[in-house]
Each structure stands twice: as structure tokens, then as C-alpha cells.
Amino acid sequence: MDWFGKSLNHKFTLATVAGFFVSSLVFFGLFLAFYQSELQQERSQAARDVNRLLQSSLENAMLKRDLEGLVFIVKRLGEQPNIRRVMITEPLGQVRFSSHVESMGLILDKVLIQHSDPQTYFMQDEQGVEVLRSINPVHNKPQCQECHGPVEQNPVNGILVVDYDAAPIRHKARKTTLMLMGAGALIVIINLLGGWWFIRRFILKPVQSLNAASTSLAHGQLDTRVTLPGRDELSTLGETFNLMAANLQTSMHQTEEGRAFLQAMIDAIPDGVRIIDDDYNMLLVNRTFREQTGCPDKPWIGEKCYTSHDRDEPCPAEMVTCPLVEIHNTGKQLKVIHHHTRCDGDILDVEIYAAPMTIVRDGKEVTLLVESIRDLTQKVRFTHEQRLSELGRLAAGVAHEIYNPLSSMKLALHSLAKIIVREQQPDEIGDYLDIAEQQMDQCIRITDRLLHLSASPSDKTQLVDIQPAVEDTLSLVSWDAQEASIDMVVQFPKQPLRVFANDGEMRMLVLNLVQNAFHAMPAGGELHITGSLEDDEVVVRFCDTGVGISQQNLSRLFMPFFSRRADGVEGTGLGLPISRAIVESFEGALDVESELGKGSCFIVRLPEASVERLTS
Numbered sequence: 001m002d003w004f005g006k007s008l009n010h011k012f013t014l015a016t017v018a019g020f021f022v023s024s025l026v027f028f029g030l031f032l033a034f035y036q037s038e039l040q041q042e043r044s045q046a047a048r049d050v051n052r053l054l055q056s057s058l059e060n061a062m063l064k065r066d067l068e069g070l071v072f073i074v075k076r077l078g079e080q081p082n083i084r085r086v087m088i089t090e091p092l093g094q095v096r097f098s099s100h101v102e103s104m105g106l107i108l109d110k111v112l113i114q115h116s117d118p119q120t121y122f123m124q125d126e127q128g129v130e131v132l133r134s135i136n137p138v139h140n141k142p143q144c145q146e147c148h149g150p151v152e153q154n155p156v157n158g159i160l161v162v163d164y165d166a167a168p169i170r171h172k173a174r175k176t177t178l179m180l181m182g183a184g185a186l187i188v189i190i191n192l193l194g195g196w197w198f199i200r201r202f203i204l205k206p207v208q209s210l211n212a213a214s215t216s217l218a219h220g221q222l223d224t225r226v227t228l229p230g231r232d233e234l235s236t237l238g239e240t241f242n243l244m245a246a247n248l249q250t251s252m253h254q255t256e257e258g259r260a261f262l263q264a265m266i267d268a269i270p271d272g273v274r275i276i277d278d279d280y281n282m283l284l285v286n287r288t289f290r291e292q293t294g295c296p297d298k299p300w301i302g303e304k305c306y307t308s309h310d311r312d313e314p315c316p317a318e319m320v321t322c323p324l325v326e327i328h329n330t331g332k333q334l335k336v337i338h339h340h341t342r343c344d345g346d347i348l349d350v351e352i353y354a355a356p357m358t359i360v361r362d363g364k365e366v367t368l369l370v371e372s373i374r375d376l377t378q379k380v381r382f383t384h385e386q387r388l389s390e391l392g393r394l395a396a397g398v399a400h401e402i403y404n405p406l407s408s409m410k411l412a413l414h415s416l417a418k419i420i421v422r423e424q425q426p427d428e429i430g431d432y433l434d435i436a437e438q439q440m441d442q443c444i445r446i447t448d449r450l451l452h453l454s455a456s457p458s459d460k461t462q463l464v465d466i467q468p469a470v471e472d473t474l475s476l477v478s479w480d481a482q483e484a485s486i487d488m489v490v491q492f493p494k495q496p497l498r499v500f501a502n503d504g505e506m507r508m509l510v511l512n513l514v515q516n517a518f519h520a521m522p523a524g525g526e527l528h529i530t531g532s533l534e535d536d537e538v539v540v541r542f543c544d545t546g547v548g549i550s551q552q553n554l555s556r557l558f559m560p561f562f563s564r565r566a567d568g569v570e571g572t573g574l575g576l577p578i579s580r581a582i583v584e585s586f587e588g589a590l591d592v593e594s595e596l597g598k599g600s601c602f603i604v605r606l607p608e609a610s611v612e613r614l615t616s
Helices: 008-063 067-078 142-148 166-218 233-267 287-293 305-309 323-330 376-422 427-453 466-476 478-483 503-519 575-585 611-615
Strands: 083-089 095-098 119-124 130-139 156-165 272-276 282-285 334-341 347-361 364-375 462-465 486-491 498-501 525-534 537-544 589-595 599-607
Touching: 008 166, 067 083, 067 095, 083 130, 166 233, 233 282, 272 287, 287 364, 305 334, 323 334, 323 347, 323 364, 347 376, 462 466, 462 503, 466 478, 466 486, 466 503, 466 525, 466 537, 478 486, 486 503, 498 503, 498 599, 503 525, 503 537, 503 575, 503 599, 575 589, 575 599
Parallel strands: 486 525
Antiparallel strands: 083 095, 083 156, 119 130, 130 156, 272 282, 272 364, 334 347, 347 364, 462 498, 525 537, 537 599, 589 599
């Protein structure tokens, strides 16, 4: 028989039948014991019958007035095993005959002898010994009326009192009780042990295995499986558990792969991305956003979106345009410019494109907010690089279209000069040719300066002399200065002012600041450019005599796309942000000092190039 292959129902049925069989055997044994006890009781009953026979003998002796025979019977009866004393009393309870002389004349308690039927009591005798007292009234009969009078007046002639020793009886009763208690306890223990073994073997152990496997699965160990022998309900449950765990593991792997794909996809987006619920919680962010915050290792999931504004509560709607509130009210996309606070305390200007996204969560439609966050500093840098790239292509075209023809013309002029010398032409013709060659050289130099200005930025720094970069750039805008009636004054010390930077970006910095000064002087004026060395810093000042800048606009001057040109022309608002980005990329600073109506001064500070900085 395959015991392990049976179902729990079958197992339980077999175990129950076996338990009843064992219990029946035990009760059968007890029945035999009780049967023996009944035999003993029958023997006791026989003893009582003997007592009644003795009682009849006593009555017969009394009828014959055989007092000696009566005394002899009482004495011999008192000598029987387990009998302590035999007494015969008159109806009023006084002992007339006794197996013990000391009991003669003793008056018994009337309460014990007042019944007309035989009675049996456990009690203590006159010596304080516990006895089983058997009281047997000797009733008056017709043949006894001659001595004892009519039955109606004297129903009882006397009383036969037999005191049995109670100790053996108590011992037997105690033994029987203990046997019954032990048998019951044995049956209970057998049933308990059998039930405990059955439950532990076929229920508790499999359930414990399932519980341990479930706990392990709940702690994320998806490869957990359980092995239960047999083909019962619990083993089937174990197989179902294993199938569930396998499906869960497959689903979790697919979910993790989908989540990883989604995260990798949004991480590939160059702008910062975050998804926000209606309680301002960030549900998902990408790598660019974490880098924008200055804490790339912080997960940010579960944080409030207004922590980007260094706030502990939502932003006031009357002070800040909150995309979450606006989209909740209008349901439309929007674009705003915000100032985010980085982990290091710096302020980051960002442009946010916000749009609603509707999903189903717990059977209900929920609207989330998707933000695309563009770092305006990076946008300025991209614009700057795009501008330099376009200038580079323009310069390459100029070099191709102008530089090469000028070189060919210069070669032709050299050949013509040799012919003039060989044929001894007038010197005046040679002078004209020299003038033409000088102008060609000037065009070539201007083209070369334009190429330097438009050079693409490089990650590697180089040693740059500030004065030539300033003077070459000013030569490109000299015509603009003349047209705008602006005098440019340049003042540099004799020693070179050198920094570690990029030559092309330094020229673009000078061009931006000079053009910014031109825009501030629509009616003409002066631009003073001075260079100096102050505390291991190269300081270049661009001071104009223009209209100046108000305090209100001064704090927003370097914000991307902010433009307030004095000449009334709508600008891009990128010149000054690009300039600051260039200076800060080389560990410098760009500051401004201005007084409305008197002019402005932009101050560039860059670390001086030194051997220590070169080796660091």
C-alpha cells in the first residue's frame, strides 16, 4: 500500500479507524477488568446473603432462647476476616450481645438505627476507626409475639450491627478509581499522540515547508521552490505554489526588464525628465535630471517636486507658475522658465515643457505630469557652439572664396614686379604694385583673424595671451565702431597677460562684450578696455559710457533670453549668458557694475597661467 500517495481524507479516515480499533482494544481490556470487579461484587452479595443466613440463625437461636448459642454465633462472626465487631442491640439501641466484651451495654446513636430497612454507612466507631457499618433490623414476627408482644406495637425485636473494616474497602475503591482514571488517561494520551503524530507528519511539516517558502518568496527570493512528497492535497498545493512562484519570477523579470528599458530610454533623453503625481511626488526621473540637481547618486523617487525650489511646501500659485496646478486647471501643455536650486546651493535656470499623462491605477484614471527640463546654461552652450560652428563654416567659405584668389593674385603681382624690374619700367608702377600687395596681405590677415574667432571649442585648454585676442577682435569691429561714433581705448601692461583657456572662445568672449557695449551706446560714446594682473588673476574690464542698467534688470542680466537693448533692437538674450558660461568654464568669473545714465563696466576675472596650474 502506498501510504504517502493517499489523500489527506483517506489518511485521516484510516488513522481514525486505527484509533478506534486501538481504543476498542483498550476498552475491551477495561471491560475484562470491570467484569472481574462485578464478580467481586457478586461475591460480596453472596457474603451479604450469608449475613442474612446468619441473621436467620440468630433469630432462630433467639426463638429457642438459646442464649449460649447466640453468644457463640456472635463471637464467631466477629472473628471473620475484615469484620471488626458484631453487635446485637435491643430496639432502643443498647448492646445486649457483642463479639467484644467492652461493647456490652453500649447505647448506639438512634439516628443510625431508626430505619426499619437495612442500612450501610461509612463512619468512625467509638475508637475513632473508620468502618463500614451494616445495620440489619430483626423484625418482629408472629412466632416472636409471645415474648415481644404484638407486631404493631413492637415491629423490631432487635438490631444486628456488623462493623466491617473500611480500610480494605477504601483501598479497593481507590484502586478501582485509579484504574479507571489511568485507563481514561491512557486512552486520551494514545489519541493525543496519534493525532499529534498524524498532524505533525502529514499537515504541520508540509505547512511549515510552504510557510518557509512563502516567507522566502515574500523577501524577494523568486527562485524559491518547495518539495512535498506524495500525491495528496498538500503536495498538489506545493506543485501549485511552485508554478505560481515560477510565473511570478517570470513576470517580475519581465517587469524589471520593462522598467530597465523605460529607465534606459528616458536616461537617453538629453533633457531632464521627471513624472509627478497629483500629490507633488516624483515617481520617475532620468539621469540628466539627477545631474542637473548636482546629486547624481540620489534616487529622488518619492521626493516632492518643490524641493527643486528649496521649499518645504508647494510653491505659491501667485508667485510661481506651477505646471502641476496649471495643467490640473487647464489640461493643456505649457512651457515655463524656472530657477531650480541645486544640492550645492547654486541656482540653475531651466526651461520646462510640461504635459499631462493619463494612466489607469487601481481601476481609476489618474492624470500625471510629465516635465521635460532643459538646462538653459547647456542650451546657451549649445547655441554658442552652433554659432561657432556656423562661423567656422563661413570662415572656411571665406578662406576658399577669398584667400585662394588673393594668393593667386599675389603670385601674379610678384611675376609682374619681376617683369617691371627686368624691363626697367618706372618706379611708380612698382609702388602701385606694393600697395596692392599690402592690401592683399591685410585681407589675408583679416581672414586669419576670422578663422581664429570661429575656431571650434575644444576640451583641452591652451596658453592664451589676452592682449592679442582683444586687439585682433577689435580690428574686426573697427568699422562698426566708426559707424556708431564709438571710440575704443585699449590699455594693457607691458608684461603679457596669459591664461589657460581656448583662444577661439576668448575671442568670442571679447566680441560679445564689445558688441554689448556698442548696443548700450546708441548715440555714440567711449569703450575703455583695460587689462591688469591682480592677486594672481588676469582682470579685463570693458567699461562703456552708455545708458547704464537699472537695478531691476541688473539681477536678471545673465538670464538666458533676457534682452533689454538700449538701441531698441530685439536681441536673442544669449550674448551675456554665453559670455558668463565661457568665463566660468575656465574657472573664472564675470561681474558687472553699472550706474543708470552713466554707463556699465563688465569685469572678466581669470586665473593667471602659472607653472603650478599647468602641473595641477
